[in-house]
Ligand SMILES: C[C@@]1(CC(=O)O)c2cc3[nH]c(cc4nc(cc5[nH]c(cc(n2)[C@H]1CCC(=O)O)[C@@](C)(CC(=O)O)[C@@H]5CCC(=O)O)C(CC(=O)O)=C4CCC(=O)O)c(CCC(=O)O)c3CC(=O)O
């Protein structure tokens with residue numbers, strides 16, 4: 330498997346299962362895709378989420394009706410508690426040419442990672458399905474360890490532009506940028522405010 334970062338604006342994501350897992354996946358995709366959730370029951374949190382909710386039971390749905398639901402879908406997710414039904418959705422998704430993620434059952438061709446996101450970065454973490462508790466642990470660890478990562482990225486970007494004009498050798502520029510990243514005081518300054526930190530970093534390194 331290889332990681333991709335995909336713009337889902339205007340794409341259709343169809344999720345089966347209105348429980349806690351379906352809700353987590355729907356929340357994840359609702360921020361930019363058009364999401365339809367199909368289930369025989371829905372947790373109350375689905376109202377107000379912005380997803381289209383269709384009440385239906387897969388075990389009484391024929392193959393044509395299932396294919397109709399998947400028509401034009403970019404990604405299909407099976408998150409019901411019924412493994413057989415999840416696998417059936419997977420077969421239908423393949424026929425419809427949609428990507429498929431299975432929350433339980435035969436693995437699909439797509440995994441949903443843990444995501445650490447800031448204004449300036451996005452990290453996706455996966456164990457390839459081996460131990461989903463680990464990506465969550467790492468996400469929480471990174472969020473706690475680097476609360477000022479956005480500020481550091483903006484500061485490095487500013488510094489990089491300045492260095493390009495003042496330091497002719499590329500290797501020397503890279504050394505400064507790496508040194509700032511490894512400087513615990515630089516991180517501490519960033520916690521107190523970005524502009525002031527930038528000035529102090531310039532004083533120390535330029
Ligand atoms: C294969 C995969 C398919 C898929 O759903 O995409 C899958 C499958 C399963 N997960 C299960 C359980 C748990 N899942 C989590 C958490 C997350 N699971 C996610 C992804 C994935 N889970 C895919 C591969 C991920 C990878 O690459 O490693 C995350 C990253 C993203 C998301 O789902 O949003 C999200 C963290 C989000 C975050 O917080 O950052 C926790 C931890 C917790 O909630 O505290 C537990 C309990 C602890 C445990 O069991 O490990 C079970 C039931 C096992 C059982 O019955 O015992 C199955 C089914 C099975 O194994 O058969």
Ligand SMILES: NC(=O)C1=CN([C@@H]2O[C@H](COP(=O)(O)OP(=O)(O)OC[C@H]3O[C@@H](n4cnc5c(N)ncnc54)[C@H](O)[C@@H]3O)[C@@H](O)[C@H]2O)C=CC1
Pocket residue numbers: 345346347348349350351367368369370371372385386387388408409410411414431432433461
């Ligand atoms: N991938 C992941 O991250 C995780 C996966 N799981 C697994 O995912 C599955 C779903 O977990 P939860 O959401 O907690 O379960 P849940 O039981 O709360 O929700 C299941 C949903 O599927 C619907 N459903 C079941 N059979 C259906 C059918 N025939 N037709 C239409 N809808 C149907 C139910 O109405 C319900 O809304 C479980 O099998 C669980 O073991 C559990 C934890 C994490």
